[in-house]
Amino acid sequence: MITTPRRRQAASVLLALGVMVPAGACSVANSGPEPSSGAASTVRIVLPEEPPTLEPCDASLTATGRVTRSNITEALTERDPGSGQLQPALATEWKQDSPTEWTFTLRKGVKFHDGTAFDAKAAAFSIDRTVGSKIDCNVDGYVFGGIELTATAVDDSTLRVKTAKPDPILPLRLSFVEIVPATTSTTSKVREAVGTGPYRIAKWDTGRSLRLERFAGYWGKAPDFAAAEYVWRAEGSIRAAMIQSDEADVAVGLAPEDGAGEAAVQFPNNETSYLRIDATKPPLDDIRVRQAISYAIDKEGLVASVFAGLGKPAGQVVPAGVTGHSSAIQPWPYDMAQAKKLIAEAKADGVPTDATITIIGRNGIYPKAAEAMEVVQNSLMEAGLSVKIQMLDVNAWLEYLLAPFPKNAGPTLLQAQHGNQAGDAAFTMGQIYGSKGAQSSYGTEELDGLITEAEQASGEERQAAFAKALEHQNKDVVRDAVLAHMTGILALSKKVTYKPNAATNDEMRLAEMHPAG
Template identity: 55%
Template sequence: MKSSSASHALRSNPVILSTVAVGSALLLSSCSVANSEQAEGDGAAASDTIRVVLSQEPPTLEACEANLTSTGVVVRSNVTQPLVERNPTTGDLEPLLATEWEATSDTEWTFKLRDDVTFHDGTPLTAEAAAFTIDRAVNSDLGCNVEGYVFGDDDLVVEAVDDTTLTVTTATPDPILPLRLSFVEIVPTSTSTSEKVREPIGTGPYAIEQWDAGQRITLAAYEDFWGDAPAYSKAEYQWRSEGTVRAAMITSGEADVAMGIGPDDGVGDLGVSYPNNETIALRLTGDIAPLDDIRVREAINYAIDKETIVGSLYEGTDKVAAQLVPAGIVGHDEDLEPWPFDLDRAKELVAEAKADGVPVDTKITLVVRSAQFPKVTELSQVLQEQLSQAGLNVELKTVETSQHLQYQLRPFVTNEGPIALLVQHGNQAGDAAFTVEQYMLSTGAQSTFGTPEFDALIADAGLTEGEDRQAAYEEVFGYQNEHVVQFATIAHQTGIIGKSANVDYEPNSSSGDELRLSEMTPAN
């Protein structure tokens, strides 16, 4: 079935792609920011600039890395755009650079593109540019994160039939290909194919004006944008690692929007909670002793007091997790029970493994990314203490974003022994395929091990639709917890942003990964 053409501005009237079954089922530092010369606490931004403070500086704005939270929060839907996008509230796929799409065979999809779009360098959007972008992101040797996160090992065959017609062919039937392509941000054919670029050229409402490394990123509204002009002609991003500092910048009027605010950071009534799609967990290197013994991995799950973590560190705003995806994602199993906190059982399992010759005294490195989310430092210290109480030798290692990626993505760091990596996984797409294919397949971009049986279960689930798809992924998550245990899931998170009273913006489940500036307007 085809989707109908619709204006980008009319997102309140979503267009449902009926052949994609997921649709209906988804649900301070010494430096201040710009405009800080205004009266302290008045919260008023310069009328033409929206000021955003992040928890960290993006490592890159490369379009094919835009599914990384720290990159996507600036780039996605602001600087670059995909062919189609998922409405984060309804879960429906909606037209964007493509006006319609349909499955023209079991393995081929055809997309019709808009004919009134230009890139920020003035060149027109064509099917050739879309084909180039997909080929660059998915089929090349660049090692784009979107390839491992969304598409896996299989290449796509892309063809520009004419200026506005694109065909994409998959190796095997893929009922959610349009959803996967919503993660590919389209760039012009002038983009380098030999290396990743720091600052992309896109089709979005804003172009990158300047990036002062270590200080700020400035975007400027693109005058020839094909859609409605955004309310703010400028956007400025700065970053502060401390949540209390970000909150203070909101309450003092130095910033308009602050990301990653904790429940006790002091933002007060200017804090807005929203249904985050993030889950925090430990990923365990199950192929290196002692983590190669399932009893040790089970012990780690029993040793983590998740209820106390959620209640004490996060004031009950988060929810104890039994799986890597929260409610609202296709495949989430409401009946799957979280691992109970049972320190005695954890100690028994470690002792059993030790008696069988497993080197349980081997150092396990708990790798944590600084400023990744609120209270991450406190959480890492609690986890280290709780795993140590189970009889394991755990050393805490805190790293920056670029270093963390070396542990998170293939090829992994392999010379530091067993690793328990604290991950924050956000399923932006609303379908469990985007979680299990990268985190659980033996060859997944963020998976350290698996089994042939589990790989087959995951592959079969990916071919299903509708209620069968829900049931198939529920089985996958149950199998992981019982037979694989690569993960010790901790909590599903709830996001909080700080927002000036002078800005109208309603955050949604994608806001932590894709902060759409065009949806922000001055308050009346």
């Protein structure tokens, strides 16, 4: 039984605004309805992009989750990004009654932003809406990947969850289910979330700004800032300049050359950049071409030049420290001669290597995203492939990330980034590499079997089984060209203290931001 005290409100460490060694037009100054004399009125945050939605069941999407999770909505459990331990949130404790059944004791006295009470019926409803409905929740594919379960309210403060098959990490999976009122639509997604978190949505001025205000009825400790104002600017240099000119307090997604100066803070953000290969279409359906893509990309050079040394070349999307990471997998070596040889062999066997491959890029997915894809394009063309680039904003890019994918797109390489903040390869393998995964463009029966076997295991067997699946993918499937484990940079004004962590890119908790001094 888990009874660890909740540590959501742990004090942040004061950051010295010196050089840290490892990562427009609209002013949003602190001059709104909050009195300027207040020591903690509004924290101002500038993002690379506007959230595509604040739908709670899509909170596993980076642009949505970093605003929604732990701010507007909460889950039953939460994972501490530092220790990796699972902690109470809206559930105070839980126990496993059998291999397929769990009981959760829920926190009492909690209210939703609309004034209704949180109880076991709302928890069961939220789980069913996220996992059992047909509204294509990203969390469903990302976290649950076809797992069948039933959630039942035993009484107001007791929830029972049954799974069709044993699932040793069910409480961890439920940390991604944001709890919403039972009146929330089950036939369509909502744009704005109603939750139990310390902040509620005050105003979303589409295309301009998003304002959250402190929820007076919050069950826990009130956060220091009465409000948070989000704006978005595509250019990193503009985001950094807003810190310098006192138009923002926190700027995320920066590059070293953006000019944040002494306000810059680098941190390991747990993200891995990669190219998802559509292995269902020629010439990408030939494994030699997929191997050639990985050989042709100079990952060391990419990290050193485009990423300015922030990060390191990677061979797998599951980073060290995550259950299932394989130390046997190394980054593919840069070998242009081998890449050209493989392309020539495929061409000689009738593979249409001259077919145009489209790189589907995403503006702002990480600093210098377009430049990175230009480097990749040049390398692949040198290897003997025909490649063009199409850079998209987040909403258009999501059409390619999530199944069903656009028809008649031709062979594609998707610029993507994956962060496994949950700490277990189950949150990577099924959705990204499974044949029916929400983000998978290709899978095999053998790899599906290895993933299923690993998901049922626990302890050391689970680690070994997932590592085996990753090694098989790397050797016999080659669905991705993995680029680098990334390092993040954000900037802080002298008015705010905040300590970023491995989860910051996906879950930026306003309660961990404090006025300086």
